[in-house]
Amino acid sequence: MNADPAVNPDPAVDSVVDPGPGHTPWPVADAARYRALGHWRGQTFGTWLSGLAAAYAERTAVVGVSAATGEQVRWNYAELDEQAHRLAAGFADRGIEAGERVLVQLPNVAEYVPVIFGLWRAGALPVFALPAHRHSELVHFAAHSEAAAIVTVGSHDRHDYAAAAHAVAGEVPSVRRVFVVGSDEFAELAAAEPRELPDPDPEGLAFLQLSGGSTGMSKLIPRTHDDYLYSVRESARICRLRPDSVYLVVLPVAHNYPMSSPGILGALHAGAAVVLSPRPDADTAFALIEAEGVTMCGVVPPLAAAWVQAAGRTRRDLSTLEVLLVGGAKCGRELAERIEPALGCRLQQVFGMAEGLVFYTRLDDPDELVLSTQGRPISLDDEIRVVNPDDPDAGSGDVVEPGQAGALLTRGPYTIRGYYRAADHNATAFTADGFYRTGDLVRLRPSGHVEVVGRVKEQINRGGEKVAPEEVENHLMAHPDVLDAALVGVADDFLGERTCAYVVPVDGTEPGEAELRRFVRERGVAAFKVPDRVVLTAEFPTTGVGKTSKRELRAVLAAQAKNG
Numbered sequence: 001m002n003a004d005p006a007v008n009p010d011p012a013v014d015s016v017v018d019p020g021p022g023h024t025p026w027p028v029a030d031a032a033r034y035r036a037l038g039h040w041r042g043q044t045f046g047t048w049l050s051g052l053a054a055a056y057a058e059r060t061a062v063v064g065v066s067a068a069t070g071e072q073v074r075w076n077y078a079e080l081d082e083q084a085h086r087l088a089a090g091f092a093d094r095g096i097e098a099g100e101r102v103l104v105q106l107p108n109v110a111e112y113v114p115v116i117f118g119l120w121r122a123g124a125l126p127v128f129a130l131p132a133h134r135h136s137e138l139v140h141f142a143a144h145s146e147a148a149a150i151v152t153v154g155s156h157d158r159h160d161y162a163a164a165a166h167a168v169a170g171e172v173p174s175v176r177r178v179f180v181v182g183s184d185e186f187a188e189l190a191a192a193e194p195r196e197l198p199d200p201d202p203e204g205l206a207f208l209q210l211s212g213g214s215t216g217m218s219k220l221i222p223r224t225h226d227d228y229l230y231s232v233r234e235s236a237r238i239c240r241l242r243p244d245s246v247y248l249v250v251l252p253v254a255h256n257y258p259m260s261s262p263g264i265l266g267a268l269h270a271g272a273a274v275v276l277s278p279r280p281d282a283d284t285a286f287a288l289i290e291a292e293g294v295t296m297c298g299v300v301p302p303l304a305a306a307w308v309q310a311a312g313r314t315r316r317d318l319s320t321l322e323v324l325l326v327g328g329a330k331c332g333r334e335l336a337e338r339i340e341p342a343l344g345c346r347l348q349q350v351f352g353m354a355e356g357l358v359f360y361t362r363l364d365d366p367d368e369l370v371l372s373t374q375g376r377p378i379s380l381d382d383e384i385r386v387v388n389p390d391d392p393d394a395g396s397g398d399v400v401e402p403g404q405a406g407a408l409l410t411r412g413p414y415t416i417r418g419y420y421r422a423a424d425h426n427a428t429a430f431t432a433d434g435f436y437r438t439g440d441l442v443r444l445r446p447s448g449h450v451e452v453v454g455r456v457k458e459q460i461n462r463g464g465e466k467v468a469p470e471e472v473e474n475h476l477m478a479h480p481d482v483l484d485a486a487l488v489g490v491a492d493d494f495l496g497e498r499t500c501a502y503v504v505p506v507d508g509t510e511p512g513e514a515e516l517r518r519f520v521r522e523r524g525v526a527a528f529k530v531p532d533r534v535v536l537t538a539e540f541p542t543t544g545v546g547k548t549s550k551r552e553l554r555a556v557l558a559a560q561a562k563n564g
């Protein structure tokens with residue numbers, strides 16, 4: 001079992017042995033250039049919010065359901081700013097120190113926005129978990145970041161988040177506190193007397209995002225105030241947000257896409273209103289679009305398809321909607337063509353990654369480019385290389401002929417130079433000259449627009465939710481009846497891809513599909529990682545010469561699945 005050296009049964013262990021630095025700074029010359037160009041402005045999220053509060057005090061900033069009352073609340077910029085000041089003082093009073101990491105697992109509740117600004121003002125680094133994450137993932141994030149605290153809610157959508165956080169705290173020694181938004185104790189924290197706290201270093205780390213993961217568990221992505229705010233300002237400009245725009249969040253708030261593409265922060269940058277939808281379904285979202293006069297929203301392709309269908313039979317007035325962003329996974333041409341007629345708004349494709357780089361189609365791009373490409377980069381200083389896809393070590397010089405498909409590499413003012421405490425992984429995830437290997441297979445048009453045509457990385461994109469095969473295989477192989485397992489993506493009309501686990505059972509056993517899916521779920525993983533299908537097979541195919549690597553095996557099985 002597990003003879004493949006590429007498969008580490010406990011990926012978290014790597015990072016304990018040689019964690020590497022938390023932050024891989026940009027080389028001095030690049031940093032100086034980004035400052036000189038005005039991309040990095042020496043501003044933190046805290047001072048940025050103060051500026052917004054001064055400019056837009058009475059305008060609506062956040063509309064959403066409160067975790068405390070279950071009622072809808074509406075806060076203007078001055079109120080948001082004051083809450084963030086109080087929360088910062090409250091966190092500091094409870095021992096959260098500048099530079100400490102705080103795991104945040106919040107659903108789409110109004111308090112999310114003041115809480116993250118409160119943490120930022122206290123100098124703490126939020127680590128952004130998704131509501132779908134479960135015990136094994138939360139333990140990994142908390143342990144790897146040595147989180148000092150967890151911020152979460154009580155029971156929500158039939159899941160006890162507070163109990164889950166306490167279970168993590170019981171296992172990860174660094175976690176000293178669990179803060180439950182909506183509890184009386186939290187209300188006290190949030191009522192602290194505001195005071196000025198030292199402003200953190202704008203070029204220092206602001207927070208840790210999660211990578212989709214390809215080899216084992218998700219890596220943590222360290223972002224700085226300066227680099228992220230640059231991408232936020234440019235996203236707001238490119239998406240033409242105005243003070244009277246209303247941006248609807250339907251995806252999980254903490255994901256990089258609804259956070260900053262242009263997302264919550266892009267909307268706030270423009271003095272616009274952010275409306276948080278508790279759920280992404282068309283009934284809920286359309287009601288909010290009508291009630292709040294929503295002008296812009298960002299969705300993943302399966303959701304766009306569901307909304308297109310629902311639009312045909314809704315009685316809701318969607319006429320305020322100007323732009324629907326679609327990204328996170330490839331938006332096929334057919335779907336792209338149906339969006340504008342069905343929803344009466346402009347389609348804007350977005351191709352981004354939590355590591356940094358974001359592409360948008362521009363609102364005045366010709367229709368053909370909007371329908372058939374995933375846009376062009378935010379910045380002229382985003383360096384883009386399309387390199388030989390057959391060589392995993394291809395460097396930034398190994399570029400393919402113009403118009404040929406290749407692996408996308410990038411370097412720039414808001415793309416990280418290294419994952420958090422992941423020295424080993426960084427050695428292969430980045431080129432020697434600092435380009436990030438996105439793992440995406442793209443074709444570049446002369447206009448600079450990019451078409452995503454596939455991927456070279458070991459990752460399954462399940463309708464925008466990313467699954468690392470190795471992580472799921474490791475869970476499967478922990479089952480006593482499983483000798484070996486390989487997870488592959490199979491084409492799916494709705495999600496783009498679904499997961500299928502091929503499992504070789506231990507001789508004489510026959511674990512059932514339901515049993516194996518339950519087993520994986522009970523190991524404490526997000527529901528989207530539980531294999532959609534499990535297929536038992538007596539043995540795995542070999543390529544003739546010796547043992548097949550997991551990578552080759554997945555490719556063979558994926559091809560088999562495709563051919564029926």
Ligand code: OOB
Nearest residue numbers: 256257261327328329330350351352353354374452
């Ligand atoms: C977004 O971020 P992540 O970090 O969850 O995933 C990044 C990966 C990309 O490397 C690519 O493989 C895939 O998701 N992806 C797309 C895509 N947008 C993302 N693949 C094809 N077409 C697209 N339009 O998913 C994300 C972050 C910011 C904005 C938007 C999406």
